Amino acid sequence: MTKTDLTRRHLLGGAAALGLAGLPGRVRxxxxxxxxxxxxxxxxxxxxxxxxxxxxxxxxxxAGVEVVEEERVPETNAVEKTMESMINLDGxxxxxxxxxxxxxxxxxxxxxxxxxxxxxxxxxxxxxxDPKNAGSxxxxxxxxxxxxxxxxxxxxxxxxxxxxxxxxxxxxxxxxNAFLLGxxxxxxxxxxxxxxxxxxxxxxxxxxxxxALIDGxxxxxxxxxxxxxxxxxxxxxxxxxxxxYHVDQSPLAPQxxxxxxxxxxxxxYKGFVxxxxxxxxxxxxxxxxxxxxxxxxxxxxxxxxxxxxxxxxAVKAEMMKGGYEIIKGPLKDNAGKEVxxxxxxxxEKALELESTNYLVAGVRGAV
Amino acid sequence: MSQDLGLWTVPLAVxxxxxRVSTPFxxxxxxxxxxxxxxxxxxxxxxxxxxxxMAAYATAVVTGSPWAGVAAAxxxxxxxxxxxxxxCSLPRVNDVAxxxxxxxxxxxxxxxxxxxxxxxxxxxxxxxxxxxxxxxxQVQAALRVNVLFLVGAALSVALWWAFRHxxxxxxxxxxxxxxxxxRAMGYSVTRVRVLATMAGGVLAGIGxxxxxxxxxxSWNEGISSGQGLMAVALVIFAxxxxxxxxxxxxxxxxxxxxxxxxxxxxxxxGYYLFYAAPYVLTLGLLVATSSPDRALAGAPGELGLSR
Numbered sequence: 001m002t003k004t005d006l007t008r009r010h011l012l013g014g015a016a017a018l019g020l021a022g023l024p025g026r027v028r029x030x031x032x033x034x035x036x037x038x039x040x041x042x043x044x045x046x047x048x049x050x051x052x053x054x055x056x057x058x059x060x061x062x063a064g065v066e067v068v069e070e071e072r073v074p075e076t077n078a079v080e081k082t083m084e085s086m087i088n089l090d091g092x093x094x095x096x097x098x099x100x101x102x103x104x105x106x107x108x109x110x111x112x113x114x115x116x117x118x119x120x121x122x123x124x125x126x127x128x129x130d131p132k133n134a135g136s137x138x139x140x141x142x143x144x145x146x147x148x149x150x151x152x153x154x155x156x157x158x159x160x161x162x163x164x165x166x167x168x169x170x171x172x173x174x175x176x177n178a179f180l181l182g183x184x185x186x187x188x189x190x191x192x193x194x195x196x197x198x199x200x201x202x203x204x205x206x207x208x209x210x211x212a213l214i215d216g217x218x219x220x221x222x223x224x225x226x227x228x229x230x231x232x233x234x235x236x237x238x239x240x241x242x243x244x245y246h247v248d249q250s251p252l253a254p255q256x257x258x259x260x261x262x263x264x265x266x267x268x269y270k271g272f273v274x275x276x277x278x279x280x281x282x283x284x285x286x287x288x289x290x291x292x293x294x295x296x297x298x299x300x301x302x303x304x305x306x307x308x309x310x311x312x313x314a315v316k317a318e319m320m321k322g323g324y325e326i327i328k329g330p331l332k333d334n335a336g337k338e339v340x341x342x343x344x345x346x347x348e349k350a351l352e353l354e355s356t357n358y359l360v361a362g363v364r365g366a367v
Numbered sequence: 368m369s370q371d372l373g374l375w376t377v378p379l380a381v382x383x384x385x386x387r388v389s390t391p392f393x394x395x396x397x398x399x400x401x402x403x404x405x406x407x408x409x410x411x412x413x414x415x416x417x418x419x420x421m422a423a424y425a426t427a428v429v430t431g432s433p434w435a436g437v438a439a440a441x442x443x444x445x446x447x448x449x450x451x452x453x454x455c456s457l458p459r460v461n462d463v464a465x466x467x468x469x470x471x472x473x474x475x476x477x478x479x480x481x482x483x484x485x486x487x488x489x490x491x492x493x494x495x496x497x498x499x500x501x502x503x504x505q506v507q508a509a510l511r512v513n514v515l516f517l518v519g520a521a522l523s524v525a526l527w528w529a530f531r532h533x534x535x536x537x538x539x540x541x542x543x544x545x546x547x548x549x550r551a552m553g554y555s556v557t558r559v560r561v562l563a564t565m566a567g568g569v570l571a572g573i574g575x576x577x578x579x580x581x582x583x584x585s586w587n588e589g590i591s592s593g594q595g596l597m598a599v600a601l602v603i604f605a606x607x608x609x610x611x612x613x614x615x616x617x618x619x620x621x622x623x624x625x626x627x628x629x630x631x632x633x634x635x636x637g638y639y640l641f642y643a644a645p646y647v648l649t650l651g652l653l654v655a656t657s658s659p660d661r662a663l664a665g666a667p668g669e670l671g672l673s674r
Contacts (some may be wrong), residue, residue: 032492041588041589042481042485042587042588043480044485044486045485045587045588046485046486072478072588095603121506129515152662163414173663190661193630193631194630195627195630195631196630196635196638197627198638198642200638201587201589202589202592203578203583203585203587203589203592204388204582204592204594204623205592205623205626205627205642207387207582207583207584208380208384208388208581208623208624208626208628209630211380211383211384211387211508211624211627212376212380212627212628212630214508214626215376215379215383215505215508215509215628215631215633216376216632220552227587227589229585230583230584230585233488233583233584233585234584237491237584238508239504249490252488254618275584317485340384364633364635365630365635366636367634
């Protein structure tokens with residue numbers, strides 16, 4: 001026992017000395033690497049946080065890696081305190097604050113204060129002016145929503161599909177646009193109604209929004225909120241079909257679940273951990289889609305027709321090659337303004353997708 | 368499948384929303400009315416509501432019976448009410464402070480114990496399809512009324528009657544209006560208040576059961592989003608009258624459905640403003656019904672905020 005205590009103390013002391021000495025270039029190399037995960041909600045929410053927590057759990061199995069987690073950390077200076085305690089008390093060398101609103105100013109401030117610790121934030125917010133020990137990673141899950149849209153387009157009878165959205169930020173708007181464009185690739189007459197709830201997690205409002213979409217005639221529903229559980233269950237109870245988001249929600253509605261866009265964060269996290277363990281600085285800006293293995297699809301549900309499967313599988317095969325353009329000119333937004341000219345297109349890693357501020361023609365709703 | 372109802376969707380959604388969303392408001396505000404009529408404030412009902420939601424869901428998952436869940440939620444609520452009532456019976460204890468402490472305690476305990484129950488699905492409470500006469504799926508959906516809503520509606524009438532015409536109701540009011548008078552008549556003020564707080568807790572717990580077992584019908588940590596607190600404020604708005612509580616709960620439920628419904632028919636700008644509709648409505652009504660002559664008509668005399 002004494003021996004382990006001493007080793008641990010030595011390690012911490014060594015790490016602190018390294019921090020004080022400010023050795024350039026190298027991140028703490030010796031000993032196990034402690035990786036800290038910060039979640040905005042509960043880590044078993046059938047949604048966004050669960051997707052991260054599943055990957056974090058898989059990291060625990062790696063040699064030389066220790067994982068510390070904290071859930072339900074609000075997007076306030078609480079996250080800064082959480083990160084500081086992970087650094088100072090747990091000796092974390094690599095931090096993943098996973099919620100969009102953590103980045104500015106909290107991650108930036110912490111990265112400036114602890115230049116020896118690596119911060120990688122989920123969301124495409126990092127730019128060249130931000131600290132070099134911080135960074136962003138994000139999956140272009142709109143590809144998954146496009147495939148959802150294709151299946152929805154084959155399934156809808158009313159030619160109306162619905163989207164329960166949290167906040168009008170670029171990633172959410174990309175998903176709404178992709179969902180409709182996928183459906184319109186099947187039938188250009190399809191429209192998509194979007195309802196914004198204004199918050200990442202508001203159970204009653206999400207249920208009301210789902211009901212309002214179905215009352216308005218939508219018969220396939222998807223969403224972008226932190227926990228799709230309420231939306232999926234409410235829609236299925238009303239007899240509408242659902243496309244999942246974040247993780248596989250098919251156990252919640254086995255008959256009504258068509259397919260779903262899921263994250264796969266494990267390859268990203270493994271890469272980052274390997275970089276830090278090897279003493280390298282992990283990439284500052286990392287994005288990818290289906291082809292990079294950052295995004296995957298749920299298995300098809302029983303209600304998906306053969307035609308829909310073939311169509312979606314064919315497009316998915318195209319996407320797996322990389323460079324698939326969902327936003328392709330000529331394309332207008334729903335106010336009639338041109339967003340991209342004929343002959344141009346945005347592949348999944350295009351930077352413009354991180355600043356989307358429009359809803360494409362056919363989406364009923366406003367940013 | 369469903370027809371396009373155009374603008375008719377909005378009133379229909381508001382009616383449907385009033386029926387769907389109002390029940391937790393109704394139960395919590397009726398419970399708080401009983402407690403406050405006995406001269407005590409229980410701000411902790413938000414905690415009781417959340418704990419009730421968790422207890423109901425967990426029990427329903429384990430036993431397979433939603434009604435066992437409702438019973439468990441009621442029992443848990445009684446426990447919280449008893450705790451609040453007993454602590455506040457000690458000399459020089461502030462009931463507002465105890466309420467806030469118990470609210471945080473209830474929420475924290477519910478999150479802690481509820482962790483293993485986020486993933487499983489519980490059997491929902493049954494609903495009665497009052498919309499069977501209509502061919503429109505929208506109408507049918509709006510008029511699917513849960514049994515607990517009907518119980519709440521009946522309870523508000525029964526309580527209104529009981530406060531006027533039964534001995535128990537009059538005793539609660541005497542205790543709430545003047546502790547000295549109640550003591551002079553030989554009633555134990557403490558006992559009546561503890562029982563009234565317990566009754567309030569039971570109702571708030573059942574309100575929580577509605578949240579997790581019917582609408583939105585799942586247990587997660589964001590399930591209440593402050594409805595218990597709003598319901599406590601609603602009691603003042605309803606002037607401690609159970610019938611008015613029913614009306615106010617319907618109003619809040621309907622106003623909450625307004626934002627999503629308006630977006631669904633294309634009124635999409637300024638949805639944050641529509642989401643604030645219930646609060647604007649409350650402010651407006653409070654201003655409109657306020658009296659320059661006397662403060663808070665109908666307030667029980669022993670209540671902290673009118674003393």
